Amino acid sequence: MPELPEVEVVRRGLERWVSGRTVAAVEVLHPRAVRRHESGPRDFADRLLGRRLAVPRRRGKYLWLPIEETGTPRGAGSPTLSLLAHLGMSGQLLIQPAGTPDERHLRVRISFTDEGPGELRFVDQRTFGGLSLHPCLPGEADGLPDVMAHIARDPLDPAFDEDAFPTALRSRRTTVKRALLDQTLISGVGNIYADEALWLARLHYERPTATLTRPRVSELLAGVREVMAAALQAGGTSFDSLYVNVNGESGYFERSLNAYGRAGLPCRRCAATMRRDPWMNRSSYWCPGCQRPPRARPAVTRRPGTGIRSA
DNA sequence: CTTTTCACCTGAACGC
DNA sequence: TGCGTTCAGGTGAAAA
Known part of the structure; x- marks a missing residue:
């Protein structure tokens, strides 16, 4: 289940093994894998043919390789076309010697x-x-694909807005884990690292965002960064055997997981004995000892002119 | 506009 | 053995 650290490991692998190479052939074996390319598999292949791939970039869980402009000096101007990759749940990008038997999928x-x-x-x-x-x-030197305009910067991005994040999170009328997984608010966090960061910050996943103070949100953000940095240090981690990095080596990190x-x-x-709760057709792992559930509160209604009152 | 729900997918693990 | 069910979960369209 690749989240930001795993995708970053793949990006580094691509930077080493694919940057600067020119596409000789493209074979689409399953049309669904290129369904986000609206002009279809044939067009996808045709447009890539003969093009040179630049240094891969990443935002959150998205990865893309800008296509180098032809007929202009290298590095001149901004890219106009990018090859976008998303690994989804089980995607892998592998470098394989030609002739290696095809993988099942x-x-x-x-x-x-x-x-x-x-x-x-x-x-x-x-x-x-x-x-x-x-x-x-237009104007994005990194060649950010237009379809990614709504994806927020991730917490490892130097341009991530420290001051705006607590305000933005607190203004969402939802619970804290939902907010962490909202890629338009902060990108790169998935179910595993959300639970890990909440554990580090001693926060229960159902805490309403509005009840968090700005310092608490900053602590949570620090927790997100801590767990991501540790995962990156360990070489991109995922214990799901489906996840393999760009060179085909599995990454494993389960000994470092505190919650998931x-x-x-x-x-x-x-x-205290850790628990697993069903949550949004998924699971949330948490500690009843140090991540206290929020006290059930009476429903709050808003009425025009009368402010906020309890029902 | 904001927030929530659900379809999309395959295969391992599990219960009967 | 075999069959059906559950679980894994990121994304975005659709619904509320």
Whole structure:
């Protein structure tokens, strides 16, 4: 289940093995893998052919390779087209020597004009992920695809707005975990690292965002960064065997997880028995000892002219 | 406009 | 053994 750290590991792999290479052939083995490319698989392949891929970029869980302009000096101007990749639940980008037997769930193969280390393969069992080509937002030097305009900056982005985040989170009328998973508010956080960050910040996932003070939100953000930094340090982590990094090596990190997957086990901080709650067709893992559930409050109604009163 | 729900997908694990 | 059910969960369209 790739979240930001895993995607960053893949980005680094692509930077090393794919940057600067020219596309020689594109084979789409499953049309669903390029469904976000609206002009279809044929157009996807045609547009990539003969183009050179620039240094990959990332925002949250999205990864893209700007297409270098042809006929202009390298580095001149901003890119106008980018190859966007999202790994979804089970996507992998693999570098494989030509001739390596196809993976069972191989969806797209991109080969290059040079000898190089091999071809780029997009493998995805559940086909939630995919590849697509998009125009870039004008003026974006990084070639940000236009379809990503609504994706917030992630907490490892130097341009992430520290001051605006607590205000924005507190103004959402929802609960704190929902807010963490809202990619238009903060990107890159998925179910696993959300639970980890909440555990670090001693916050229950159902805490209404409006009840958090700005300092508490900042602590939570620090928790998000801490768990992401640790995962990145460990080489991008996911214990789901479906996740493999760009070179095909699995990343494993479960020993470092304090909340996710630990139902029935003692909390590493207070020794209380960890719990798993069904939550939005998913799971939330939490410690009843140090992440106190919010007290059930009476419903609050707003009436024009009378301010806020309890029902 | 904001917030919530649900379809999309496959395969491992599990219960009977 | 085999069959049906549950679970995993990011995204965005649709609904509320």
